[in-house]
Amino acid sequence: MQIKTKCVHSGECPDLLTGGVNTPVYPSTAHKYLNAEDVYYPRYFNTFNQDVIVKKICELEGAENGVIFSSGMAAVTTALLTFLKKGDHIVLQDEIYGGSHAFVDNFCEQFGISFSFVSTDAEAIRAAIRPETRVVYIESPTNPLLSIVDIRKVGAAAKEKNCVSIIDNTFASPINQNPFELGIDVVIHSGTKYLGGHSDLTCGAVVTSDELAEKIRKTATTFGGNLNPLSCYILQRSLKTxxxxxxxxxxxxxxxxxxxxxxxxxxxxxxxxxxxxxxxxxxxxxxxxxxxxxxxxxxxxxxxxxxxxxxxxxxxxxxxxxxxxxxxxxxxxxxxxxxxxxxxxxxxxxxxxxxxxxxxxxxxxxxxxxxxxxxx
Ligand SMILES: Cc1ncc(COP(=O)(O)O)c(C=O)c1O
The missing domain is CATH 3.90.1150.10 (Aspartate Aminotransferase, domain 1)
Structure with a gap:
């Protein structure tokens, strides 16, 4: 399917009970279970409406799996703290969204994580990677100066040095850029922006491989930041256009x-x-x-x-x-x-x-x- 068709049809689950063309909204927070592996709970990020929207965004980005959040910042912080622990180092572009910059500035030190902010340049990013670097974090185009970094080069440098590469793809949206296909490991969106698109919804998304998505989901179950079923549905409707x-x-x-x-x-x-x-x-x-x-x-x-x-x-x-x-x-x-x-x-x-x-x-x-x- 081409991307316009994916926007309309990917992930959709027409209502089997009534034949309605739209995916039903299931608001339950408690679900019947018969064995411990089958526990469905919104903060476990595994409920029906969450799965539907993850599938749609993954297909738009060409990714395998993902996690949907209640805000872009929940997506950013949960993804970063999944891959960083005490003693680790992260390389970031200096030019990133102010809230993400402030999170690293104000919280990394207290977690024992060191960081380097560098210019929007793939060579500068590569040069800043140290043996203890675990994550390389970029944005392109950047907020607010619309600078561009060579995403393929950053992805390749991170891979070569065994780091997880993460991009905030909010400004481009999946319509204008698909970084997973350019070799980036993890793609983040503030869904509050283009994905929601009507200035009436706060949400965030992370899409990546099956393996990394499972790690992020595990961290997220502790931090929370899950999106409610009705907001998932509003987002799903917005993505059709x-x-x-x-x-x-x-x-x-x-x-x-x-x-x-x-x-x-x-x-x-x-x-x-x-x-x-x-x-x-x-x-x-x-x-x-x-x-x-x-x-x-x-x-x-x-x-x-x-x-x-x-x-x-x-x-x-x-x-x-x-x-x-x-x-x-x-x-x-x-x-x-x-x-x-x-x-x-x-x-x-x-x-x-x-x-x-x-x-x-x-x-x-x-x-x-x-x-x-x-x-x-
Ligand atoms: C590029 C970018 N990333 C992340 C965020 C954070 O998203 P949210 O406000 O949904 O938490 C924003 C918010 O303006 C943003 O512009």
Missing amino acids: LSIRVNQQTQNAMLIADFLDNNPNVEKVFYPGLSSHPGNAIAAEQMNGFGAMLSFEIKNPEQSANEFMRKLKLIRPAVSLGGLESTICDPASTSHVKVSAEVRKRQGITDRLLRLSIGIEDAEDLIQDLKQAFEV
């Missing part, structure tokens, strides 16, 4: 990136689909589409990022991303507020940077809205 949503969002993003790139009020545009972007060639090779996230820096010193956002009429200032509606935020005071000013500066996240999550509206309406907001 994932490809048409993301394709439309991606097309819109390219048009808006071009508009901003040719606008004298803009200092710089960060979008991997632009030929001027340093990661353009690698992105074209490893992605199916360049995605629907982009960032730009305002040039006019008379206008602050906040003033610009306040002038927008259609594009909403909002912190999350990946919804049907276009949203905008200033990462320095939102997604990356927990990252120290020093790290933000090192990463190039200035106070004049704005991050756009492009929706499915008509691109021309979005361009007109941006145009009028630049007028001071």
